[in-house]
Amino acid sequence: MSDIPRISRRSLFRGVGSATLVxxxxxxxxTPAPAPGLDPAAPPLAGTALGPGPAPLRFxxxxxxxxxxxxxxxxxxxxxxHQLDATGSKLVCDRGACGACTVLVDGAPQPSxxxxxxxxxxxxxxxxxxxxxxxxxSPLQRAFIEHDALQCxxxxxxxxxxxQALLNRRGATDAAAVEHAIAGNLCRCGTYPNVVAAVLxxxxxxx
Amino acid sequence: xxxxxxIRPTTLLAARDRVHEHPRARLFxxxxxxxxxxxxxGLDAPAELIDLRTIADEKSLRGINPDPAGGCQLGALVTLxxxxxxxELDAVLREAAGSAATPGIRNLATLGGNLxxxxxxxxxxxxxxxxxxxxxxxCLAVTGENKYHAILGGGPSFxxxxxxxxxxxxxxxxxxxxxxxxxxxxxxxxxxxGPKQDPTREHSLGPGELLLRVVLPPxxxxxxxxxxxxxxxxSHDWPLVEAAVSLSLATGVMTQVRVVLGHVAPTPWxxxxxxxxLENQAPSADLFRKAAAAALAPARPLRHNAYKLPLAQGLLxxxxxxxxxLPLPE
Numbered sequence: 001m002s003d004i005p006r007i008s009r010r011s012l013f014r015g016v017g018s019a020t021l022v023x024x025x026x027x028x029x030x031t032p033a034p035a036p037g038l039d040p041a042a043p044p045l046a047g048t049a050l051g052p053g054p055a056p057l058r059f060x061x062x063x064x065x066x067x068x069x070x071x072x073x074x075x076x077x078x079x080x081x082h083q084l085d086a087t088g089s090k091l092v093c094d095r096g097a098c099g100a101c102t103v104l105v106d107g108a109p110q111p112s113x114x115x116x117x118x119x120x121x122x123x124x125x126x127x128x129x130x131x132x133x134x135x136x137x138s139p140l141q142r143a144f145i146e147h148d149a150l151q152c153x154x155x156x157x158x159x160x161x162x163x164q165a166l167l168n169r170r171g172a173t174d175a176a177a178v179e180h181a182i183a184g185n186l187c188r189c190g191t192y193p194n195v196v197a198a199v200l201x202x203x204x205x206x207x
Numbered sequence: 208x209x210x211x212x213x214i215r216p217t218t219l220l221a222a223r224d225r226v227h228e229h230p231r232a233r234l235f236x237x238x239x240x241x242x243x244x245x246x247x248x249g250l251d252a253p254a255e256l257i258d259l260r261t262i263a264d265e266k267s268l269r270g271i272n273p274d275p276a277g278g279c280q281l282g283a284l285v286t287l288x289x290x291x292x293x294x295e296l297d298a299v300l301r302e303a304a305g306s307a308a309t310p311g312i313r314n315l316a317t318l319g320g321n322l323x324x325x326x327x328x329x330x331x332x333x334x335x336x337x338x339x340x341x342x343x344x345x346c347l348a349v350t351g352e353n354k355y356h357a358i359l360g361g362g363p364s365f366x367x368x369x370x371x372x373x374x375x376x377x378x379x380x381x382x383x384x385x386x387x388x389x390x391x392x393x394x395x396x397x398x399x400x401g402p403k404q405d406p407t408r409e410h411s412l413g414p415g416e417l418l419l420r421v422v423l424p425p426x427x428x429x430x431x432x433x434x435x436x437x438x439x440x441x442s443h444d445w446p447l448v449e450a451a452v453s454l455s456l457a458t459g460v461m462t463q464v465r466v467v468l469g470h471v472a473p474t475p476w477x478x479x480x481x482x483x484x485l486e487n488q489a490p491s492a493d494l495f496r497k498a499a500a501a502a503l504a505p506a507r508p509l510r511h512n513a514y515k516l517p518l519a520q521g522l523l524x525x526x527x528x529x530x531x532x533l534p535l536p537e
Contacts, residue, residue: 045225047216047261052254055213072213072256075243095244096312097443108288110311114243118213162310183442184309 050118059120061086062130070117077101079117080127088128088157099185102158103127109165111184128157131164139202140164147198151189159185163199173203208243209252215261219268219386219417222257227415235259235417237284237317240308241324249334250325259319259417260284265386267420271295277425280384283319283418290318290372299432299451299530303375306436309443319418322373322383322398323410326366327445328356339364339406346406353509355447358516360472364402365509367470368409373399374451374469375434377477379423387416395421399474409473429457433529435522446470448515450522452530454485461485461531466502468519478502481523490531492524499523 054069061084070079077094080086080103089112090100096114103112104126105119131138140163143149150156159182166173166181178196187195214233216222226233236242236256245251262268269282271293281290290296291305291313308316325331330338330347337343348356348365356365373395381395393411398418400411412418432453438444449469454461466481481502488494499520506516528535 045214045216046218046221047214049255050213050215052210052212071210073208073210094247096240096309096315099309099311102311108314110314111309114240114312114315116213116239116243181310184311186443 055118057118057121059122060124062126063124072116072118074117075113076103076115076117076120076125077112080112080125086127086129090154090157092154097186098155099158099162099182100155102161102185104161104165107165107168109162109181109184126161126164128160131160138164140167140199143198143202144195147194147201149191149194149198151191155185155187155189155191159187159195163195166199167202173199175200208246211246211253212255214255214257216257217261217263219262219265222259222262223386223415223417225255225257226417229254230414233257237320238286238315239320240312240316241320245325248332250332265419267384274422274424276422278423281318281421281423283317283420285318287313287316287318287321287372297375297379297426297430297432297453299378299434299453300372300375302434303371303436303449303451306434307371312443318372318421322370322376322395322421323412323418324369326409327369328366331366339402340366342407346402348509352511354511355445355470356509356512357472358503358506358508358512358519359468359476360401360474361507361509362402364406364473366402366409366473368399368472368474369445369470370475371436371446371449371469373475374449374467375432376421376423377467377475378432378451378453378465379426380465382422382424384419384422385412385416386419387413392422396475396477402473427455427457427463429455430463431456431530431532433526435526435529437518437522448519448522450519450526452523452526454527454530456490456531460487460489462487466498466523466527468502468523471506471515471519480504485527490527490533492528492533492536495524495527495531495533496520498527 051072054071057070058067077089077091080089089103092098092100094113096111101112102109106123131141140160162182162185175196178199214225226235232254234253234256237259267280267282268284272280274280287304287307291301330336331340339346346364357367376395382392383395383398385391398410400408430453434451436446436449438446446469448471451467454464464482464485466478468476481498484498484501502523503516503520
């Protein structure tokens with residue numbers, strides 16, 4: 001029986017990531033000046049105040065109602081990955097520049113890294129985990145496989161969501177519309193032509 | 208991000224009062240795209256975000272509505288995606304809105320946030336550097352890497368204004384309605400503050416003041432407009448240079464000509480020199496070339512951005528040709 005601790009891919013990356021971060025921060029970066037204290041005796045607010053600690057949040061994830069707590073500073077992507085274990089949406093740039101974390105909020109694609117968790121209060125969120133039904137890949141997912149529309153796969157979950165939003169919006173489509181729809185999804189492997197072919201095949205009714 | 212409270216006011220007054228008490232610690236939040244970016248970088252660390260999207264008693268914050276004077280009002284919370292899809296708006300504005308950022312960000316980003324976002328200058332965005340914008344005593348772009356910086360109107364700071372909508376809106380003679388202790392309407396051009404006036408800010412809103420909507424006056428008869436832009440990437444990139452023009456061709460000659468260049472100066476740059484060349488003239492390729500030369504005559508490039516002069520001239524000519532429906536010469 002080996003007493004070497006079991007290392008999962010995820011925990012290894014987590015450890016390597018923080019070690020790299022610490023090494024890279026040898027020169028201390030100045031922290032922003034703390035905000036001045038706020039008056040605790042302020043008049044009552046017309047509206048509601050959440051946080052700064054965890055605050056209740058309800059929304060629907062891939063059709064399933066969720067009731068949980070999150071701090072206002074939590075992004076939707078952090079909530080999905082850390083609290084709901086929905087790790088299909090990928091954290092890459094964390095600045096809305098790459099599209100790997102794209103999810104649908106009430107059907108509209110948006111970067112979940114630039115969305116606060118509390119922004120989806122009462123709304124419906126669809127992630128890549130919500131595309132398959134009953135363990136059957138969706139037509140779009142099957143088309144991605146058949147058209148070899150992914151290589152490393154890091155952009156795929158976001159790419160799929162942008163493409164699914166296009167297909168939901170309009171049945172028939174053309175290459176220009178697909179290219180426009182995925183203009184925010186960066187693929188460093190260069191699979192774009194195959195992504196376009198995959199989406200067009202679904203739009204035409206094939207898979 | 209540093210922890211913060213998220214405030215959801217239901218009235219405009221509650222939102223304004225909240226920020227007015229502590230204008231540095233409490234920030235308005237609309238789409239939040241630039242704001243969250245700055246908070247993640249450590250450039251801003253507010254104690255509270257005041258979400259404008261829950262305000263229920265000021266309907267004109269949302270949507271595109273008719274203005275009593277005959278034009279239209281664009282709510283500050285209208286998204287870039289909504290502007291790009293609004294068939295009733297002039298081409299220059301739809302094209303500019305549809306060219307910015309990415310489809311996903313355009314679903315979040317708002318008109319107000321686009322106009323009031325902070326500069327993209329990499330010295331400003333680097334939290335370790337104290338540049339003129341952050342209370343330092345020098346613009347680091349002057350002696351540094353200034354490929355993306357100003358060629359017109361620069362000094363002491365050489366940022367370029369980051370808003371893609373601003374140039375298009377200026378070409379349409381937009382004004383802005385501002386909520387404050389004294390509600391006011393000012394020309395959009397007066398919203399922007401140049402670095403000679405105050406290098407630490409880009410807009411003239413006071414504490415607790417809120418940009419409510421952009422007002423577009425009625426279009427003159429026969430108005431045509433166009434937007435031309437060059438970027439290093441086709442998607443998710445800020446312009447190297449952009450040109451927005453509008454003109455009226457009702458009588459065969461160009462009248463009410465507006466020429467605005469973006470990403471060349473610390474504020475959106477209206478070229479009255481180019482407008483003077485074009486006004487009351489029949490459109491021609493030769494005239495457009497002269498107008499473009501006039502627009503860039505005052506330019507003073509830095510070490511790495513002289514390429515912006517021919518680029519701006521080319522884009523301005525392209526926009527003029529498209530607005531006047533004159534075939535491009537080459």
